[in-house]
Amino acid sequence: MKFPIFICFFIFISGVNAQMIDKEKLLEYYESQRYAEAAQYLQSVYPEDTKDVKALTQMAYCNMMSGKFPEAEKNYLKVNTVEPGNLPVLFSLANINSKRGNAANAKAYLLEIIQLDSLNFSAYKQLAGFGDTPESKLQYLKKANALNRTEPDIAYDLAVAYREIKQYQQAYDVLETAIGADKDNFTLQQAQLPIANLLGKYEEVVETGENLLKKNTDVNVINEMGQAYFYLKDYQRCIALFKTLEDLGVQNEGTLYFMALSYRELKEYDQAAIYAEKTIDEGISDHTALYYTALGGIYKSKNRFSDALEAYKRGLMFKNSNTIYYRLGLLYDLNLKQAKNAVTYYNLYLKNKPDPDKEKEQISYAKARIVSLTHPKEVAIK
Incomplete structure (x- = not known):
């Protein structure tokens, strides 16, 4: 970490007025990675409206390294105004916006980079993470892979993308090339195993699997x-x-x-x-009945009562549910107008011992509807 920092430091120092900078103090900040203090020191030396590209770049870098992204972005934008088309600056702006969750801005800077350098592998690699659709993500991954077929992260992501659209041979070939350059890459070989199975390469799966298990279970x-x-x-x-x-x-x-x-x-x-x-x-999941309950509610909201009925009853195949019994009672009662079935499910709801505190209103309603549906004339006289 120290070696590149020193390089940046001395390049920076050589390009500015040395009399304005306390070299030893700034070097100490860099050695101890006190980037926030380094940024404050540089800001105290240079006026706020400075257009010195090297100074602005250094302040931006220090602010970025200390997590002060708004200040870093402000400095980099000044550099971009003075010196447009600077690829490292554009990459830094993309990185800052990505870290701050501004995906649209980050993508815009990366697109600007590939307009300036259509063969920039790093830009395509990062753009894949901002793909708006599976198709656009795939295109960026393909371009990055074409520029560097042995880079493992891109090979892995591209293989996953191919597998999702069932292009298994392409996925296999991408991984095969990357593995050829790094035969001990466990992650790539493991990713290739299910694809090889899908392609019927069963003996290869066994051979590769046995070798992998020798290294790690x-x-x-x-x-x-x-x-x-x-x-x-x-x-x-x-x-x-x-x-x-x-x-x-x-x-x-x-x-x-x-x-x-x-x-x-x-x-x-x-x-x-x-x-x-x-x-x-x-x-069978413990939540299967819950899923069918939700599905039944959706169908009911769309007035698809027969579909709602089927969904609720399927839910009961997995678990006796107070909620489903109650909802079936309501469905038969209010929507399907089948009083006998409504009473059956209201009774099942009550027999299933609903929580008297949490379901007080539902219990009272179910009891009232049972009386009303069972003795409609008596209720009418009252």
Whole structure:
């Protein structure tokens, strides 16, 4: 860190009036990384309306390094006015705006950079993070990758973008090139495994996975290897790998499903049935009923009452829910005008012991509607 700081310092000193600057004091600020104090010192030396580019740049840098982004931006903008088209200044302005959450401004500065330098890799790399659409992000990543095919971060991000649009061969090729330049890059190899599986390169997945596991036990690698062994019809190894994940408590619906299928292929039907049931249990979320409740409410708001009814009832398949019982009562009562079904669900709501404090109004309403719907004539006389 000190070496480039000294370079900046001496370049700066050589370009300004040395008599105006206490070199030793400024050097001390830099050595101890007291950038805020360095900025204050420089501001005390130069007038506020100075147009000295080197001084303004140095003050801007010190303010940026000390986290004073508004002051840094102000200084850099002055430099940009005096000396437009300065790429380091434009990059700094883009960086400051990015850190302050001003994405539109940051992107504008980066676009200005590529207008000045259409082959600027760093600008395209940063622009990918400001892509307004998946398509624009992909284009920026492709351009950056074309300029530097071995840069690992861009290769990884581009492969992910290709995978999202199901262009698996392109994703694989991008990673293959980057891995060729860095054969020990665990992250790139791990990213390539699921893509290789999707392309049917199962033996490659197993070979690469085994090498990776020698360096580091990773559940994602084990997961991809287990799938590869399944498609290679090596069901015992598939089970063994996924059993490892189960023992670690990191199984999921997919791993359990492959275990069920593997036991079935081995004609171990009792075990297959056990893991089929585990798969079903794993696939059911504690929140599934809540999701169907929300869906039912959406359909009801759109007057799609039959769809709302179906959504609520699906929710009950996962969990007995006071909220769903109550909403079904309301739906049958007020929207579908089916009194008998409304009473059934109001009763189920009450039998399910709703909280008497939190649901006081709903309980009172359900009881009143049961009486009204069950004895409409008596209610009318009263």
